[in-house]
Amino acid sequence: MTEEIIFAGFGGQGIMFMGKAIAYAAMNEGKRVTWIPSYGAEVRGGTAYSMVIISDEAIASPLIKDPTICVAMNGPSLRKYEAKIKTNGLLVVNKSIIDIEPERKDIEILNIPVTELASEAGDHRIGNMVALGALLGKRKIIALESLINGLKDIVSSAYHNLLPVNEKAIRKGFEHGSR
Amino acid sequence: MCGNEALAEAAIIAGCRFYAGYPITPQNEIPAYMSKRMPEAGGVFIQSESELAAINMVFGSSLTGTRAMTSSSSPGISLKQEGISYLAACELPAIIVNIMRGGPGLGNIGPSQSDYFQAVKGGGHGDYHQIVIAPASVQEIADLTMLSFDLADKYRTPVMILGDGILGQMMEPVEFKAETKPEIKKDWILDGCKGRKPRIIKSLILSDGELEKFNLKLQKKYNQIKDIEQRCEVLYGDDSEITLVAYGTPSRICRSVVEKLRKKGKSIGMIRPITLWPFPERAFKELAKNVKSFLVVEMSCGQMIEDVKLAIDCARPVHFYGRTGGEIPGEDEIIKEIEHING
Amino acid sequence: MDKIFEKPESIRDTETHYCTGCGHGIVHRVICEVVDDLGIREKLIGIAPVGCAVIAYDYWDFDVTEAAHGRVPAVATGIKRSLPDRIVFGYQGDGDLGAIGTAEIIHAANRGENITIIFVNNTVYGMTGGQMAPTTLLKQKTATTPSGRDEKKHGFPLKVCELLSVLPGVVYAERVSIHNPQNVLKAKKAIKKAFENQVKGLGFSIVEVLSPCPTYLGLSPQDAVKWIGEELTKEYPLGIYKGAA
Secondary structure (H helix, E strand, O other): EEEEEEEEOOOOOOOOHHHHHHHHHHHHHOOEEEEEEEEHHHOOOOOOOOOOOOOOOOEEEOOOOOOOOEOOOOOHHHHHHHHHHOOOOOEEEEEOOOOOOOOOOOOEEEOOOOOHHHHHHOOOOHHHHHHHHHHHHOOOOOOHHHHHHHHHOOOOHHEEEEEHHHHHHHHHHHHHHOO | OOOHHHHHHHHOOOOEEEEEEEEOOOOOHHHHHHHHHHHHOOOOOEEHHHHHHHHHHHHHHHHOOOOEEEEHHHHHHHHHHHHHHHHHHHOOEEEEEEEOOOOOOOOOOEEEOOHHHHHOOHHHHOOOOEEEOOOHHHHHHHHHHOOOOOOOHHHHEEEEEEEEHHHHHOOOOOOOOOOHHHHHHHOOOOOOOOOOOOOOOOOOOOOOOHHHEEEEEHHHHHHHHHHHHHEEEEEEOOOOOOEEEOHHHHHHHHHHHHHHHOOOOOOEEEEEEEEEEEEOHHHHHHOOOOOEEEEEEOOOOOOOHHHHHHHHOOOOOOEEEEOOOOOOOOOHHHHHHHHHHOO | OOOOOOOOOOEEEOOOOOOOOOOOHHHHHHHHHHHHHOOOHHHHEEEEEOOOOOOOOEEEEEEEEEEEOOOOHHHHHHHHHHHOEEEEEEEEEEEHHHHHHHHHHHHHHHHHOEEEEEEEEEEEEOOOEEEEOOOOOOOOOOOOOOOOOOOOHHOOOOOHEEEEEOOOOOOEEEEEEEEOHHHHHHHHHHHHHHHHHHHOOOOEEEEEEEEEOOHOOOOHHHHHHHHHHHHHHHHHOOOEEOOOO
């Protein structure tokens, strides 16, 4: 199994963190992982992305050209990556702010109202966690519990009071994605 | 852990107790990590006023026998060249990290390998070399950083760890080896002349013929390093018609290419220099016996290719594929190039 | 017979390479006297600059290194931070400290590094052939100001003690001169103070020493010291700019 995932959106949507969270959880499951951020000036305001590879085998190149999964958190990301997703791949769409329709018929599209679900979970800002949950609901790359349990290690202890609401958001997304 | 952080932690484990640096992207995680970890480890962290100051602070710390390091990215490394030349001349161990970005000039912050010449051919003024180490994964960053400190002490020489923006920023699992303490007695340091004769550490050598003598002594040391310290990794060395040559991030991409084409039954291999200076000439000479041609892949307009040609005395065709200005060569681009070579 | 004059322990028995009437020899010796007086020779690390004093290690009988041009304060920082219980001093000329190394001196001072800097101001570049220094006086003729220093073209004489004295990190800044025996004694007192401050861990101390360079001033040794007393001290007034005597 090798999944090549691109998370993309605006800077500030928690794009880097989504990648880190799933990569860290996969590492704890004993899988091989790599994570690469877009870094520097373009992080601020423009499109940010992080690339995660999760595999049972040693990973040669950490760079992803044609992802098996893309999580598009804004319109420009969808436009940029839709065409690149491998056949039978998955495109997760942040339906709360993306109003364009994907055109590909040979990939799976998962529309998620991430902001609404995040609000239901208790904090509209954590749509990234909803999207991550939804992704795992659709593709069982790693166990849901691995993701949730891993969060406390990669979040600064100053924010550990926010872990329950993040877990709630992940579970909301997971339910939605599993449908 | 990202590559930059792994590098910093490995340095601490290796006993580095002095770090000075100046902010520049894409290596800022190193000073940030050091500013927190160094005081915990009982060491010194200084954010210096410039790269010039940083390398000279490292010079000062190193001559006290302290394991010292600085880091920067391409434009900042240019500024450090003065200090590196003095370190080499005074035979002081030090670690200089260059997480390369696109140049020339201010360039951009994308990953690059365009400082190869500067790193392996000298960089600063004078007849000298520094050992240049090129890791290709976060794990290797950790392992080779620790090795670098040992090599620097063993040969009393500056060692450059040459990475690129991708390696510095990417995260991979990493395990740190336990601290190794090579027993190298530093009987040359300045720490006050109590109980011994005063010592002088300097690079000015004015008397007739003395500088030549000294330079030849340095060359002797460099030849010894060339003999002992060549390092590389070879994939499918025995039966490959075409061999890819790459270090750092492009070597990761080339590895994918090799594995993909091997599955299709193509006769392809790879050699990945781990020490860029000394260049792994012996391995190249060996490969040249069986390999029909080489394809050098770099994130530059072609720099390492010159050393490949020299290593094999141009005995085989050496082709080149590179991307520059912060761009990364893609697998498909490399495959296309291979098809082109094979005709 | 009583011995009334002897070589300090810290000075080597070396023939001088300095020109007739040069001030470096006096400053070297005064430093060595202070080092002996304070008993710090065995824990001392000196840093020689680029310039005429580059081979100061030929005269000093303690641990000495040599820094790239202008980088003395950075090297001193590296040494002192790595070995805080040793005594570290830098010896710098006007080009080294006031031109190519301005950033290093200001920031070492501003960090309040617990080091001692002896700054020899003779208003010219000696080693390279008498070019204009940052401290060259207006109208002063040098190899690169043949018609005299013109503020419109070359800027003004740099006042190092005045500049550094405004930095909170500086505990002591004094300008002294060595143009006569009386002033040499005052210089010794200032240099001693600058080392004592470091021994006590108080922070950054600098002593600027007005020193003759007869060769590139185009004066006899006698006239050179006279010029310092009568002219140079007008532009660079002697005294303590920061800290207590």
